[in-house]
Amino acid sequence: MRLVIAECQVDYVGRLTAHLPRARRLLLIKSDGSVSVHADDRAYKPLNWMSPPCWLVETEPENPDSPQLWIVTNKAGEELQITIFGVEHDSSHELGLDPGLIKDGVEAHLQELLAEHVETLGSGYSLVRREYMTAIGPVDLLCRDADGVSVAVEIKRRGEIDGVEQLTRYLELMNRDPLLAPVQGVFAAQQIKPQAKTLAKDRGIRCVTLDYDKLRGTESTEFKLF
Incomplete structure (x- = not known):
């Protein structure tokens, strides 16, 4: 699992469009390929996300002063476009195999x-x-x-x-x-x-x-x- 805390703007382009203005957020990239965008509230629910199968491409800006663009695409051609203005934290962690939810x-x-x-x-x-x-x-x-x-x-x-x-x-x-x-x-x-x-x-x-x-x-x- 990769955890990134960044100042970013997020735009979803697909069956509908959605826009998250520039702010500090947590980006969660899981080993199954899913990408989700979180604020410091709303409990577990992300502000926006892309479920697998999907693919993350991190493009490099031509100008060092320009923001970086992450594009997450799914098989339907929908895109989660994440504009990164600055990264405060970027770490990866191996969680291992999860035993799953034990039902009551x-x-x-x-x-x-x-x-x-x-x-x-x-x-x-x-x-x-x-x-x-x-x-x-x-x-x-x-x-x-x-x-x-x-x-x-x-x-x-x-x-x-x-x-x-x-x-x-x-x-x-x-x-x-x-x-x-x-x-x-x-x-x-x-x-x-x-x-x-x-x-x-x-x-x-x-x-x-x-x-x-x-x-x-x-x-x-x-x-x-x-």
Whole structure:
């Protein structure tokens, strides 16, 4: 992982355009190729980013007094253009293999139940395997739909934007495998936030809300009017 603290301007050019004016920011370049731009707030969420597969080119200015330009390009031809006016810190760190997120009891049980009742995702669905391993971690379920198309399923107790981003990274890797591609995505959770649904729709990922009690074969304890 490379950490760069720099005074920079950022312009995103693609399906839409976005501009971050000149300011001091943290640039995070990960080993998977992703590049994200962070301010000193907003918790984990970057101001702008480019998900892999993407490529970073650092151009050298013709004039020593001119700013340096970094261009991050993805396979769709979109660009994250980072104009570097000055670098205060630039370091690289080897973090090693991450063991991944250990799910809590509810998420682990949801995965087990959904694997047993995979038809919850749709008629004709079949399970290929649980915890299908990719280069960046395991996908909760690998399934096939009624037409035999591969489907990667990410399961959460609460569905938020970071879960959609996680599934997006899995799909980008899996779709490079000719034995699996094309791979569709399903984001399944007990509750899914509206922002996560919007992002999932934009990424072509289907959202499924899971009824934990129904999967367990028990009646819900919630009060109902009818």
